[in-house]
Amino acid sequence: MRIIKIGLPILMIAVSLVFLISSFQIPKATLGSANGPLYFPIGISALMLILSVIYLVNELRNIHEKEEKLTDVFSKRAIQLIVVTIILGIIYALTFETLGFLISTILFLGVLLFYLNGWRKWLVNVIVTVSFSFITWYGFSQLLGVSLP
Amino acid sequence: MEGFVEGLMTAIQPINIIWIVIGGFLGTVVGMLPGLGPATAVAVLIPVTFGMDPTSAIILMAAIYYGAMYGGSRSSILLNTPGDGSAIAATFDGYPMAKKGQAGQAMAISAVASFIGGILATFGFVALAKPLASFALQFGPSEYFLLMLLTLSAIVSLSTGKMIKGFIAMCLGLLLSTIGIDPQTGVHRFTLGMPHLAEGIDFLIVIIGIYAVGEVFYNFLTIYKEKKKQKENQDMGKTWFTKEQWKRSKWPILRSAPLGFIVGVLPGAGGTIASMISYSTEKQLSKKPEEFGKGAVEGLAAPESANNSASVGAMIPLLTMGIPGSGTTAVMLGALIMLGVRPGPMLFENDPVMVWGLINSMFIGNIALVIINVLLVGLLVKVLHTPAKVLYPLIIMLAFIGTYTLSYSTVDFYLLLLFGLIGLVMKVLDFPIAPLVLALIVGTDMEQNFRMALTSSNGSLSIFFSSGISVILMILTVLSLCYPLILKLIKNRKRKEDQTISG
Amino acid sequence: MNLIDFKFLIDNFKKTFTFIYSEFNINSEFNKIRGVDIVKKLVVFVLAVLILTACSSNSTSGNGEYPTKNIEVVAPASPGGGWDLTARSVQKILKDNSLVDNNINVINKPGGGGEVGWSYLHTKDSHYLAVNSSLLLTNHFLGQSKLTYEDFTPLATLATEWQAIAVSVDAPYENINDLFEDIKNDPASIKIGVGPGLGNDDHLSFVQAAGMRDVAAKDLNFLVYDGGGGDVVTALLGNHVNAVTTSLSEVKEQHIAGKLKILAVSSEDRLEELEDVPTLKEEGIDMVFPHWRGIMGPPDMTEEEIKYWDEKLGEMVKSEEWAELLTNNDWDDFYQNSSDTKAFFDEQAELYKDLIGESGLVQ
Known part of the structure; x- marks a missing residue:
C-alpha cells in the first residue's frame, strides 16, 4: 500500500505541474489585459504544487505507520467489480445513442446486476432491470419531456 | 399590504392548492434524483404552463423550486449523494446520522428545518423585499469576490486535522473551474480544442460523479464482506426526532433562516453558499464542534433551514427587479415572459394580486411540503432495506441518466466515470470532498469577479477595502480561517496547564 | 406522441404491471412455478417492451411524401433559454394549428455556443431542423467552429x-x-x-x-x-x-x-411603448442592428423540402399565437423565407467578419 500512499502525492505533483506548464501556454488575450487569463491558473497550480510537495513530505515521514484501512479495503474481487463497472459504463456510453435509451439501459443494468447479484437471483434481476429501465424511460421522456435517444 | 387579502383568496382557490401540492411533490421528487434539479423541472414544465393563468403558473413553479430544496437532502441523507449543490451540506451530518441508524430522524428534522426556514423567509419576504433588493445592488465585483472567498475559507476550515488535503482539493477544484472560455477575454483555457469543454465542466457532473458514483465504488470495496453488518442497520424504525435532538437544533434552525435568506437575495449566490456558510457558522458556534461531521443533528438542521430560506430569498430580485438570482429563477423568468408577465420594478404596482398570491401560496406550500415529506420518511427509509447489490447498480444508472439530462451528450458519461474514480480515491485516502466541489462551483465567479473588480478600479487593490460590506466580509474570512487555529491554541494551552497541574 | 399511441402505451403499461404483480406474488408465495413458464412470460414481456419502443419512436404518416417521419427540432441550448423557447414555440404553434401532421419533438443539444447542436444537425437527414442566430456566423469567424452557415440549408429568419x-x-x-x-x-x-x-x-x-x-x-x-x-x-x-x-x-x-x-x-424606427427613446440612426449613427433568430435544416435539402417549410413556416408566422409570442417576448416580426434568408446570411456574414476583426477578438 506504500505505492498508493506515495503515488498519490506524486500524482498530485504531476497534475499541478501539467496545469502549471499548460497555463503558460494559454494564448495571450487580444482584448483587455493580455495576461489576464493566465494569472489565476498559474497562481493556483503553483499553490497546489507547493501543497502537494508538503503532502509528499508528510507521507514520507509517516511511511512506517501502519494504516489498516488501506490493506483492508483492497480485495481483488472488489477491484475487479469496479473495473467491470467502468468498462460497462464505457460500453453504455458508446451504445447509448445508437441502440437507444431502453435497450442500452436494459443491457447495462442487466449485466451489472447479474454480475453483482449472481445468477441465482435471476428473476429479481430481470424484473428490476426491465421495470426500472421502463419506468425511468417513461418518467423522463414522457412525463418530464426530456429527449432521450 | 394592499392586495394581501386578494392574494390569499387567490392562493386558496382549490385549483391553486392542487398546483401547489403537485409542484411541491414534483419538486421533492426531482430534488431527490441526482442531476435533475428544480431548473430542469421548471424548464420542462414550460409547455404545460402555456395555457395556464400566470398566477397559477408562478405558484406552480415556485412550489417546484422550494419543493426541490426539501427533496434535495433526502438522497444526501440516505445515500450520501446530494442531488444538487445546495444539498451537499446535508451529507456532512445527514449521512453519518443515517449510518448510525437515525435516517428517519434525520429526514424528519430536515423536513421540519426546511419548513421553519421557508416560513420565516416568507415572513421576511413580506417585510423586507424592497429594502433587501436595494441592499443586494450594493454587491459589486469586489464584494462578490470576497463573499466567495469567505465561502471557500469556511469550507476548507471545516477539514480540521487535514488542512493540507483540504487545500489541495480546493486547488484542484479551482483549476477545474478555469477550464473553458474565459469570459473576460474570450480566450480558450485547457479546452484541448474540444467544443464540448468550451463551456467548462458542469459542476453537477462532478457532484454526481464524486458523490454518487464514487460512493457506490467505495461501497463496492466492502460489498462482499458486509453480510453481517446489514442486520445492525435494520433499525431505522424511528421516523420522528427526539426532544433532545430538537433542543439541539432549535437555535441553529432559527439562526440559519435569516442568514440563508439574505444570501439567497444576492443574485448568483444562492442555496449552495447559504447552506455552506450556515454549516460552518454553526460548527464554530457549537460547544461540541468535534461532533460535527459525525452525525450532529444541528449540523444537518442548520443548512437545511438555510437553503430553503435562500430559495425564498432568491425570488426577491426576480419579483422586485425582474432579475433572476439563480438558475431556477432565470428559467422562471423565461416562463413568465412567455405568459406575458414581465417581472420588474412595476410588478408590485401593476399586478399586486399575483405577487401576494404567490407569497400566500408559499405559506400553504411549505405546510403541504412538510406534511408530504414527513409522510415520505417512512417510505424512503425502505430504500435502505433494498439489498445493496440491487441498490448500487440502480444508483449508477440514475447517475448516468441524470448526467445525460444536463447536456444531452454521452461525452459526459466518461467524465462521470472519471470523477467517480477520483471520488473513490479521495474517499479511500480520506480527502475532504466538499472543498473540491465547492471550489468548482464558485471558482469561475470568484476569478471573474476578482478581475472585474481590478478592471473597474484600473488595477488598484484598494477596491477590496472600499466598502463597508467588503471590510466585513474580509474580517469574517480571516476569522473563519483563524478560528480553528485559535481553538487549537487554547486547547494546547489548556493541555499544558493540565499537564503542569498534574505534573 | 399522439393519442392513439398514448392509449396503446397505457394499455401495455397496465398489462405489464399486472404481469409483474402476479409474477411477484407467485414467486414470493411458494416459488413452485416451473421455470419454463416464467421464461416464456418474460420473453413475451421483453418483446412487448421492445415493440413499444419501436412504436413510440416511429409513428409515420405513411403517405410517402416528405415528411415521412417525426420532425425533430434541435435547440442548441439547455431547456429554458431563448433558443429552447423558440424551438418549443415553433413546435407548439405548428402542432396547435395542425400545420404539420407528423409529431414534432424538441431535442436539446447545448454546448459550445450552439456548436454542439449544429454539428449534430449537420449529420442528420431533412427531418431534423435547428434554431439558429448570429452565433452561427460568429462562431466560425471566432475560430470556434469549422462549420459555416453555408454548410446548412437556411429555411427562415423568424423574429428579431x-x-x-x-x-x-x-x-x-x-x-x-x-x-x-x-x-x-x-x-x-x-x-x-x-x-x-x-x-x-x-x-x-x-x-x-x-x-x-x-x-x-x-x-x-x-x-x-x-x-x-x-x-x-x-x-x-x-x-x-x-x-x-x-x-x-x-x-x-x-x-x-x-x-x-x-x-x-438599434431598430429602424422608434418602438411602441418607448416613444421617448431615439434610434441610433436618429442620433447620426447610421446602422440598424437586429438580434435575429431563425431556423435551418441540414445540408442538401431538396427543393420540395425547402418549399414545404417555406409554406408551413410562412403560415405559422401569420398565426395569432405567433403574434402573441412576439409581443410577450418583445420580439419583432422578422420573417424572411428561405431564399431571402440565404441572401440575408451572405450580407450578415460580411458584417460580422468585419466587426470581429474590428473588435480585436481575433488577430
Missing part, C-alpha cells in the same frame, strides 16, 4: 430583438453621443457591462456603434458578466458599471419605471 444601450438615471449623458465623447476623452473611466460572453451581438453592436463615432475598440473597457443580461442590469442599477449594452427586453421595464435610462435602440 433589438439592442439597447443604457446608463443609470443620474448619469450625465443626454444622448448616446455624449457617452461616446466621454469614452474618447477618458477611456479608462468608462466601464461597459456586457454578458454572457464577448463576440455576441450585445458586444459587437456596441463595437460597431462606437466605431462609427471613431471610438477605437481597444478603448472600450468591457466588464463581462458571464451570468448574462440579468447580471448586467443589476450591475448598472448598483452603479458598478457606467453603461450597458444588452437586449432591449432586459432593460425596457427598468426604463419605463425610471430606474435607468436607455440612450438608444
Whole structure:
C-alpha cells in the first residue's frame, strides 16, 4: 500500500505541474489585459504544487505507520467489480445513442446486476432491470419531456 | 399590504392548492434524483404552463423550486449523494446520522428545518423585499469576490486535522473551474480544442460523479464482506426526532433562516453558499464542534433551514427587479415572459394580486411540503432495506441518466466515470470532498469577479477595502480561517496547564 | 406522441404491471412455478417492451411524401433559454394549428455556443431542423467552429430583438453621443457591462456603434458578466458599471419605471411603448442592428423540402399565437423565407467578419 500512499502525492505533483506548464501556454488575450487569463491558473497550480510537495513530505515521514484501512479495503474481487463497472459504463456510453435509451439501459443494468447479484437471483434481476429501465424511460421522456435517444 | 387579502383568496382557490401540492411533490421528487434539479423541472414544465393563468403558473413553479430544496437532502441523507449543490451540506451530518441508524430522524428534522426556514423567509419576504433588493445592488465585483472567498475559507476550515488535503482539493477544484472560455477575454483555457469543454465542466457532473458514483465504488470495496453488518442497520424504525435532538437544533434552525435568506437575495449566490456558510457558522458556534461531521443533528438542521430560506430569498430580485438570482429563477423568468408577465420594478404596482398570491401560496406550500415529506420518511427509509447489490447498480444508472439530462451528450458519461474514480480515491485516502466541489462551483465567479473588480478600479487593490460590506466580509474570512487555529491554541494551552497541574 | 399511441402505451403499461404483480406474488408465495413458464412470460414481456419502443419512436404518416417521419427540432441550448423557447414555440404553434401532421419533438443539444447542436444537425437527414442566430456566423469567424452557415440549408429568419444601450438615471449623458465623447476623452473611466460572453451581438453592436463615432475598440473597457443580461442590469442599477449594452427586453421595464435610462435602440424606427427613446440612426449613427433568430435544416435539402417549410413556416408566422409570442417576448416580426434568408446570411456574414476583426477578438 506504500505505492498508493506515495503515488498519490506524486500524482498530485504531476497534475499541478501539467496545469502549471499548460497555463503558460494559454494564448495571450487580444482584448483587455493580455495576461489576464493566465494569472489565476498559474497562481493556483503553483499553490497546489507547493501543497502537494508538503503532502509528499508528510507521507514520507509517516511511511512506517501502519494504516489498516488501506490493506483492508483492497480485495481483488472488489477491484475487479469496479473495473467491470467502468468498462460497462464505457460500453453504455458508446451504445447509448445508437441502440437507444431502453435497450442500452436494459443491457447495462442487466449485466451489472447479474454480475453483482449472481445468477441465482435471476428473476429479481430481470424484473428490476426491465421495470426500472421502463419506468425511468417513461418518467423522463414522457412525463418530464426530456429527449432521450 | 394592499392586495394581501386578494392574494390569499387567490392562493386558496382549490385549483391553486392542487398546483401547489403537485409542484411541491414534483419538486421533492426531482430534488431527490441526482442531476435533475428544480431548473430542469421548471424548464420542462414550460409547455404545460402555456395555457395556464400566470398566477397559477408562478405558484406552480415556485412550489417546484422550494419543493426541490426539501427533496434535495433526502438522497444526501440516505445515500450520501446530494442531488444538487445546495444539498451537499446535508451529507456532512445527514449521512453519518443515517449510518448510525437515525435516517428517519434525520429526514424528519430536515423536513421540519426546511419548513421553519421557508416560513420565516416568507415572513421576511413580506417585510423586507424592497429594502433587501436595494441592499443586494450594493454587491459589486469586489464584494462578490470576497463573499466567495469567505465561502471557500469556511469550507476548507471545516477539514480540521487535514488542512493540507483540504487545500489541495480546493486547488484542484479551482483549476477545474478555469477550464473553458474565459469570459473576460474570450480566450480558450485547457479546452484541448474540444467544443464540448468550451463551456467548462458542469459542476453537477462532478457532484454526481464524486458523490454518487464514487460512493457506490467505495461501497463496492466492502460489498462482499458486509453480510453481517446489514442486520445492525435494520433499525431505522424511528421516523420522528427526539426532544433532545430538537433542543439541539432549535437555535441553529432559527439562526440559519435569516442568514440563508439574505444570501439567497444576492443574485448568483444562492442555496449552495447559504447552506455552506450556515454549516460552518454553526460548527464554530457549537460547544461540541468535534461532533460535527459525525452525525450532529444541528449540523444537518442548520443548512437545511438555510437553503430553503435562500430559495425564498432568491425570488426577491426576480419579483422586485425582474432579475433572476439563480438558475431556477432565470428559467422562471423565461416562463413568465412567455405568459406575458414581465417581472420588474412595476410588478408590485401593476399586478399586486399575483405577487401576494404567490407569497400566500408559499405559506400553504411549505405546510403541504412538510406534511408530504414527513409522510415520505417512512417510505424512503425502505430504500435502505433494498439489498445493496440491487441498490448500487440502480444508483449508477440514475447517475448516468441524470448526467445525460444536463447536456444531452454521452461525452459526459466518461467524465462521470472519471470523477467517480477520483471520488473513490479521495474517499479511500480520506480527502475532504466538499472543498473540491465547492471550489468548482464558485471558482469561475470568484476569478471573474476578482478581475472585474481590478478592471473597474484600473488595477488598484484598494477596491477590496472600499466598502463597508467588503471590510466585513474580509474580517469574517480571516476569522473563519483563524478560528480553528485559535481553538487549537487554547486547547494546547489548556493541555499544558493540565499537564503542569498534574505534573 | 399522439393519442392513439398514448392509449396503446397505457394499455401495455397496465398489462405489464399486472404481469409483474402476479409474477411477484407467485414467486414470493411458494416459488413452485416451473421455470419454463416464467421464461416464456418474460420473453413475451421483453418483446412487448421492445415493440413499444419501436412504436413510440416511429409513428409515420405513411403517405410517402416528405415528411415521412417525426420532425425533430434541435435547440442548441439547455431547456429554458431563448433558443429552447423558440424551438418549443415553433413546435407548439405548428402542432396547435395542425400545420404539420407528423409529431414534432424538441431535442436539446447545448454546448459550445450552439456548436454542439449544429454539428449534430449537420449529420442528420431533412427531418431534423435547428434554431439558429448570429452565433452561427460568429462562431466560425471566432475560430470556434469549422462549420459555416453555408454548410446548412437556411429555411427562415423568424423574429428579431433589438439592442439597447443604457446608463443609470443620474448619469450625465443626454444622448448616446455624449457617452461616446466621454469614452474618447477618458477611456479608462468608462466601464461597459456586457454578458454572457464577448463576440455576441450585445458586444459587437456596441463595437460597431462606437466605431462609427471613431471610438477605437481597444478603448472600450468591457466588464463581462458571464451570468448574462440579468447580471448586467443589476450591475448598472448598483452603479458598478457606467453603461450597458444588452437586449432591449432586459432593460425596457427598468426604463419605463425610471430606474435607468436607455440612450438608444438599434431598430429602424422608434418602438411602441418607448416613444421617448431615439434610434441610433436618429442620433447620426447610421446602422440598424437586429438580434435575429431563425431556423435551418441540414445540408442538401431538396427543393420540395425547402418549399414545404417555406409554406408551413410562412403560415405559422401569420398565426395569432405567433403574434402573441412576439409581443410577450418583445420580439419583432422578422420573417424572411428561405431564399431571402440565404441572401440575408451572405450580407450578415460580411458584417460580422468585419466587426470581429474590428473588435480585436481575433488577430
